[in-house]
Amino acid sequence: xxxxxxxxxxxxxxxxxxxIGALLLASLSLTAGACRQDMHxxxxxxxxxxxxxxxxxxxxxxxxxxxxxxxxxxxxxxxxEFPFAITAEVLARGENRFNINCAPCxxxxxxxxxxxxxxxxxxxxxxxxxxxxxxPASYFYDVMTNGFGAMASYSDKLSVEDRWKVAAYxxxxxxxxxxxxxxxxxxxxxxxxxxxxxxxxxxxxx
Amino acid sequence: MPQIFHRSTNTLSRVxxxxxxxxxxxxxxxxxxxxxxxxxxxxxxxxxxxxQFSHKHHVGDDxxxxxxxxxxxxxxxxxxxxxTKTCMNCHxxxxxxxxxxxxxxxxxxxxxxxxxxRVHDLPDFVYFNHSIHVSKGVGCxxxxxxxxxxxxxxxxxxxxxEWCLECHRAPEKFVRPxxxxxxxxxxxxxxxxxxxxxxxxxxxxxxxxxxMTSCSTCHR
Numbered sequence: 120x121x122x123x124x125x126x127x128x129x130x131x132x133x134x135x136x137x138x139i140g141a142l143l144l145a146s147l148s149l150t151a152g153a154c155r156q157d158m159h160x161x162x163x164x165x166x167x168x169x170x171x172x173x174x175x176x177x178x179x180x181x182x183x184x185x186x187x188x189x190x191x192x193x194x195x196x197x198x199x200e201f202p203f204a205i206t207a208e209v210l211a212r213g214e215n216r217f218n219i220n221c222a223p224c225x226x227x228x229x230x231x232x233x234x235x236x237x238x239x240x241x242x243x244x245x246x247x248x249x250x251x252x253x254x255p256a257s258y259f260y261d262v263m264t265n266g267f268g269a270m271a272s273y274s275d276k277l278s279v280e281d282r283w284k285v286a287a288y289x290x291x292x293x294x295x296x297x298x299x300x301x302x303x304x305x306x307x308x309x310x311x312x313x314x315x316x317x318x319x320x321x322x323x324x325x
Numbered sequence: 326m327p328q329i330f331h332r333s334t335n336t337l338s339r340v341x342x343x344x345x346x347x348x349x350x351x352x353x354x355x356x357x358x359x360x361x362x363x364x365x366x367x368x369x370x371x372x373x374x375x376x377q378f379s380h381k382h383h384v385g386d387d388x389x390x391x392x393x394x395x396x397x398x399x400x401x402x403x404x405x406x407x408x409t410k411t412c413m414n415c416h417x418x419x420x421x422x423x424x425x426x427x428x429x430x431x432x433x434x435x436x437x438x439x440x441x442x443r444v445h446d447l448p449d450f451v452y453f454n455h456s457i458h459v460s461k462g463v464g465c466x467x468x469x470x471x472x473x474x475x476x477x478x479x480x481x482x483x484x485x486x487e488w489c490l491e492c493h494r495a496p497e498k499f500v501r502p503x504x505x506x507x508x509x510x511x512x513x514x515x516x517x518x519x520x521x522x523x524x525x526x527x528x529x530x531x532x533x534x535x536x537m538t539s540c541s542t543c544h545r
Contacts, residue, residue, distance in 0.1 A: 158448065159448035159450070160448075163449065167443075220393060223387070234387050234388050234389075235387065238419060240419055241418060269417070271410065271417070275411075276396060276411075
């Protein structure tokens with residue numbers, strides 16, 4: 120019967136066609152398989168997904184924050200400086216948060232010449248003016264919590280504790296800007312004077 | 326009985342067997358390479374956003390810290406996207422009448438959040454956490470590139486499993502000192518990754534390869 124068939128050609132092509140067909144089918148099913156997105160987009164709540172964006176009711180207090188709020192409230196009422204002891208770690212955290220949240224406007228020095236002010240935002244007063252140097256720390260806490268004039272509240276960016284730490288760092292800035300060489304401990308003073316002698320233009324210690 | 330097939334079909338059948346293998350291999354190879362292209366991984370593709378927000382202006386020109394807007398990057402899985410109020414902290418005064426900012430002001434008036442289009446989006450079967458990476462010395466620019474130069478935000482890495490594993494197998498090639506996490510120009514000149522990397526891995530107590538590459542670390 121094979122004699123009736125035209126020689127070879129038909130035979131040669133068929134398997135090739137079949138292979139191509141099979142390949143196409145395989146790659147199609149592979150790509151089609153990859154189109155299924157149901158494991159990529161699962162019906163669960165994740166950050167920023169619809170349903171996960173609810174706003175807490177007015178006045179809600181996050182768990183674990185009351186313990187700090189109570190002494191803070193007392194300290195605020197008594198107008199004493201800070202509700203907790205001020206350590207090097209507290210100041211380091213204060214500096215970190217200040218440079219992130221406040222320095223864009225108030226500048227890293229606290230003189231009110233931050234980058235955003237140079238771009239046209241209202242210029243805040245310098246922390247080094249008499250009135251603010253005499254304000255209690257709780258005043259800075261209050262400005263951060265409630266905002267002040269053109270400045271928005273930062274209570275959404277800084278926890279209660281962080282606000283006090285930033286206030287402590289503002290005190291550091293104020294003290295450092297009005298320090299005299301006599302305020303520096305004797306041992307450190309020698310180092311500063313050596314540095315000053317090395318770089319007469321420095322002017323850091325005056 | 327006559328020969329059904331001509332002798333030449335022997336060669337033909339061999340050739341076709343080999344070429345089928347080559348073709349199948351080639352097609353699979355091409356498919357995997359296509360899968361790695363930015364077309365599939367969406368790298369380098371800026372997305373249409375409701376407001377033309379520019380990291381180049383805000384970070385590059387104005388020097389605002391990432392954490393002013395991406396507040397939770399050090400403490401939570403998600404880096405956080407700034408609220409409308411965050412924009413209004415400055416734009417209540419700056420460009421207060423700019424038409425580009427109208428969607429922000431509308432959101433501020435109506436209280437309806439602005440919906441940004443996601444740029445990076447891992448599949449839901451992958452678990453990712455920013456805080457662990459940031460606290461173990463992986464900087465933003467290692468994964469997100471030079472954000473401070475981007476007028477629109479795009480992805481610079483494939484975010485494919487291969488890419489995660491490249492680092493999880495050898496974190497010493499990527500980690501940096503903790504005070505340089507937010508530095509955009511990295512590696513800085515004078516920093517020798519080959520010497521400092523392994524030291525930092527030890528200092529941060531980064532877990533061994535078994536844990537880092539175990540499936541359940543990322544698929545949980």
